Amino acid sequence: MKKLINQPEQIIDEMLDGIVSASPSSVRRLEDTTVLVRKDAPVDGKVALISGGGSGHEPAHAGYIGKGMLDGAVSGEVFTSPTPDQVLEAIKATDSGSGVLLVIKNYSGDVMNFDMAAELAEAEGIETAQVIVRDDIAVDDPENRRGVAGTIYVHKIAGAKAETGASLEEVQATAQKVIDNARTMGVALSPCIMPTSGEPGFELADDEIELGIGIHGEAGIEKRKQMTADEIAAELVERLLPEVDLADQDEVAVMVNGMGATPEMELHVFNRKVQDLLQEKGVKVYDTIVGNFMTSLEMAGCSLTLLKLDDELKELLDAPSHAAAFKK
């Protein structure tokens, strides 16, 4: 294993300081925590948005802190939920009295720890609400679906809603609409390497890929022999479209997300086929983004997210964002 790190145990601490040192005028770290917040938090009269989870998915979530997106992000160890006390610190530091929305990816540790933090915050008189992102269709049961790249659209759109001065209930409703309308599926070409052990997170043979992989290397739908970019695009579009439930005039946002080590060239090759297929099927694409938005360390592969839009979501998607990883 070769990684650009120092002591593996220090990696989160050093990463967080590194993020702040790149954006000292817009992001600050709460002392003795793994919480980063907007420099100007709490923002008067605005509902705050908090997200977080295990590290290793950068730029998720700290890269999405900024006017128009998140007020704070809480980082656990690599692929490990942050503890409730850390989430509580984030809530306390960002609440302006208008309440705090917690954007939680659907993993049992995250759900439990964010919920516990919410209870502690309520006990201190801070109003909170939650949404749980479950966009990964590789899992059959919708209740058990994992939260993956679609989470970025929740940050973007609910973040923009909060900037309008909407109430906590309204911001939560918009976030929930994004969750209801977003579907994702991913594919891995190679595993990521865990910084602590130096070992691959899962096994893939030299001629195998894994369809429906999770962002922590959780097993997907099946292992397949190597497929072309076009074949993979067809497989993902085919599985996603029925789940997005489009009516005739609906438009979608498309996210082609690199898992960490995929050359951007390959993401564009993949995106070309995705767009061709959507056009063939009469799906109108309103907006496309291609890049590394929700990674799994140096996993090779990508995910495809389709988000069904309406007028509200389009307007909020287009609104300005100052987040380092999502300038708009």
Add this chain to the structure above:
Amino acid sequence: MKKLINQPEQIIDEMLDGIVSASPSSVRRLEDTTVLVRKDAPVDGKVALISGGGSGHEPAHAGYIGKGMLDGAVSGEVFTSPTPDQVLEAIKATDSGSGVLLVIKNYSGDVMNFDMAAELAEAEGIETAQVIVRDDIAVDDPENRRGVAGTIYVHKIAGAKAETGASLEEVQATAQKVIDNARTMGVALSPCIMPTSGEPGFELADDEIELGIGIHGEAGIEKRKQMTADEIAAELVERLLPEVDLADQDEVAVMVNGMGATPEMELHVFNRKVQDLLQEKGVKVYDTIVGNFMTSLEMAGCSLTLLKLDDELKELLDAPSHAAAFKK
């Protein structure tokens, strides 16, 4: 080799179509070429900026097309210069009558082919000027230095200058100032894999890194046994600072550039030490960017660029950019 591609021979063509299909309202492809240009090119009354080179460095250069940066980008095959006729097409499509600045990385093929295109354009009555980027200090002789990540600052700053309505001569002078003030050095932790052959671009032992690597895997200063992120940061800062020639009140821009497969987490860990070292040495940092700006397919590693700023460069660096890979 596992790559998210179809036929390796189609990779550039498919990538270019993929880029356009993600940004159909802002970028278009010149038919039967490997040239992408601003959708609204030529832009009346504005000097045009063209760059390009071999592919495999995405988002360089097509990702930097947009108001405030490039008017066009010419893509060769992977790590191979584009031909003069392609460059000529880019010049012709972007010239509004105000002239065209060619931003060329210092590789013999690029220099020769862009120059030949310039001659052909001049014969057609189009005024051109050139700058040659040579920011890689891994090569001793300044004349022979390669153009690497510092090129992005040339795109950004000269692109902003062109938007002010400056003349070709003025835009060229600003671009040359960036080149004179930018210095870069890189390190590789693992090689990239050539799409055509499926073979690594160069060899590195399991416990080795290469200091001063080029963006095509050209040999660097030396191979070293694995070093920590902090040690590598110290080595690069130590070598770069004397080259940047800072006076007491000078400020710098810092670019931490991932080579393609480096987890963003690691870039932040590396950046933390860079910032610490600069602070220790009394260097004032005006702006920092961390991400994949000039890659080498899926090479693991990073480069560090320091750009000495003055008031003009600061203002132009801060100016808006609509480029997909560099929104500002």
